[in-house]
Amino acid sequence: MSDTQQRERLPNWRRSEVVCFDLGGVEYRSQVSRFADGRLAEIFLDGGKVGSSAQIAAHDAAVAASLALQHGCEVKTLRHALLKLANGKGAGPVGVLLDEIEELGGK
Secondary structure, eight states, X not given: OOXXXXXXXXXXXXXXEEEEXXXXXXXXXXXXXXXXXXXXXXXXXXXXXXXXXXXXXXXXXXXXXXXXXXXXXXXXXXXXXXXXXTTSSBSSHHXXXXXXXXXXXXX
């Protein structure tokens, strides 16, 4: 089976931003990269004790989100699809990160 949307790849060397945040007492650190036009393209996310369920889930969710972005998924679509708290903010680490990026004025 082939992909319907071609993956847009990033150059091997690219500029990144670091965003750190706390979620439920766990400190998360992310590295965010963008396409040349400024669109969000890739996120790396690490948090919790190495090898813990929180660390593994955050890493895997960030990889899945990055692949979605590189296959044409818009950030607003991704944010909308993720679990939210009653106040409308992201409930999980990827959602919180995307909220943080939005608040910082990112696409």
